[in-house]
Amino acid sequence: MQAVEELGYQPNAIARGLVNKRTQTIGVLFPDVSSSFSSDILHGIEEIAQERGFSVIVCNTAAEGKRTLKYLQVLREKQVDGIVFTSEVLKEEYFQAIKEMRVPVILVNTMSQKYMIPYVKVDDRQAAYHATDYLIQKGHREIAMISGSLKDQIAGYPRLDGYRQALADNGIEYIESRVAVGDFQLESSRKAMKKLLAEAPPFTAVFAASDEMAIGAMNCAMEQGLKIPDDLSIIGYDDLKFARMVYPPLTTIHQPLTMMGRMASEKLIALIEDKVSQVSSSIVSHHLVERQTVRSKP
Amino acid sequence: MQAVEELGYQPNAIARGLVNKRTQTIGVLFPDVSSSFSSDILHGIEEIAQERGFSVIVCNTAAEGKRTLKYLQVLREKQVDGIVFTSEVLKEEYFQAIKEMRVPVILVNTMSQKYMIPYVKVDDRQAAYHATDYLIQKGHREIAMISGSLKDQIAGYPRLDGYRQALADNGIEYIESRVAVGDFQLESSRKAMKKLLAEAPPFTAVFAASDEMAIGAMNCAMEQGLKIPDDLSIIGYDDLKFARMVYPPLTTIHQPLTMMGRMASEKLIALIEDKVSQVSSSIVSHHLVERQTVRSKP
DNA sequence: CTGAAAGCGCTTACAG
DNA sequence: CTGAAAGCGCTTACAG
Secondary structure, three states: OHHHHHHOOOOHHHHHHHHHOOOOOOEEEEOOOOOOOHHHHHHHHHHHHOOOOEEOOOOEEHHOOOOHHHHHHHHHOOOOOEEEEEEEOHHHHHHHHHHHHHOOEEEEEOOOOOOOOOOEOOOHHHHHHHHHHHHHHHHOOOEEEEEEOOOOOOOOOOHHHHHHHHHHHHHOOOOOOHHHEOOOOOHHHHHHHHHHHHHOOOOOOOOOHHHHHHHHHHHHHHHOOOOOOOOOEEEEOOOHHHHHOOOOOOOOEOOOHHHHHHHHOOOHHHHHOOOOOOOOOEEEEOOOEOOOOOOOOO | OOOHHHHOOOOHHHHHHHHHHHHHHHHHEEEOOOOOHHHHHHHHHHHHHHHOOOOEEEEEHHHHOOHHHHHHHHHHHHHOOOEEEOOOOOOOHHHHHHHOOOOOOOEEOOEEEEEEEOEEOOOOHHHHHHHHHHHHHHOOOOOOEEEEOOOOOOOOOOHHHHHHHHHHHHOOOOHHHHHEEEOOOOOHHHHHHHHHHOOOOOOOOOOEEEEHHHHHHHHHHHHOOOOOOOOEEEEEOOOOHHHHOOOOEEEEEEOOOOOOOHHHHHHHHHOOOOOOOOOOOOEEEEEEEOOOOOOOOO
């Protein structure tokens, strides 16, 4: 200890990693690190990782996972101990690459029917049901929806399905022209909303499959002189930080993203440290946050 | 090559790192990774890093840099090749720790008078001047400000100073009671705005030192029945993604955060790769984005 | 219990 | 030009 002091010895984790075959590092893949969505998850992952003595390497795979495979290779060479894969479908080739690496993986906000990989997500269908049902309980019966792409098996189709189911269970007819499709982003929903306002049968409420789309719809409605929630009620999905910053504050489905990040990190590290040989998936519970964009219809 | 194929050889970057004394990894410190602010910078850093064959380890130092020193130690042990330090004052002890590591550092959104360390930031004083001057050019003369803490030498005091200078240069008296102090976050500015509305001499415009505070002020004003921009003009600072999502869309000072991240990454890697022995600081130019929260006063 | 040796998977300098 | 050896900084198994 005295020698350590005198010589200013500093441990070298790289050398240690080489012999232990453990780098105390995990890799996290995001389609878009800069989205509010991703950064909340990252926050949770990072928090637990650092508590447990792990570092996290972030990878931005960009649209359509263009760089996913390349990143997987980098993570392999860097000998990461585990991987968190978020918000993208796990393609066959990704799965193969990860399998060859022989390190544990956790999925966040996505899942795979085909491969048995533990995931952490909310039940999108149920959450969408919940949102729609809430509007119905508030007295709305003409409810439009702005959905994500129906080809999206995670956040697209299931949410539409939840909406449809809620209508059905309440004896309300599903009218296809009351559904417009966007891409979860702001601009797409302004267009979608414009279209709904012009072409769909009249409606008193809209459920948007993301907060960003809810806000786009809201802005579009306001520009056309509609008052929220007096003339039109809107509910979103995500509860990103800005949902309570807009005016009026957005009523929405809260996804506990930071907590989901934490859970994913916990599971992954348990697997890495061999505390367990298997880990279960978690369906975390969403909840509805009532703010000021939905009004009761008399 | 045939053998590589047959045996399924995979290179081990850890072993390589041990002998080369280069890990092709950089560490990035943020006070809050999950803020929209940080994640834009991270996006830029990551983009260039991956292009140049570097990985990035993210570190969330939490409020008041509680974990900064601990992280610096981790990065040292992991033998990162360089560090990007963002949005926090570089304390003496941080500087010493980094100096001992003998790796290059780049500062983003902060700087140090004391130590000669290259930084990338906008000129806060000038940008604040610009925002204030813009309001004046639009015919406003009674202009309030919601500032950050005056003890903040980066984003607090200099912005207030820019505001004050712009008033002075236009022959407008500076009235201290027209300045309220917040902490750059939403809630603080609602309070600040309430106070201004109740106690300050009447004003027709307000300059907020962050978008979040601008939006808090906007919401507060709207709740009190004021119309934006008809009754009150507001200009923000940052141009975060949600600035154009609120209604009406916020006029604000744009900081090119992603680009700043890219520049920091470029500079750091140039230093790491010994292309250069020194690198200059960059004052990047902000610009004013006109949206719909400021109106011309006749 | 202490201390020297072997080995993790590479790269580089050097001998042949 | 090719190929074996040394060494990066650790940890672990083993000899003393």
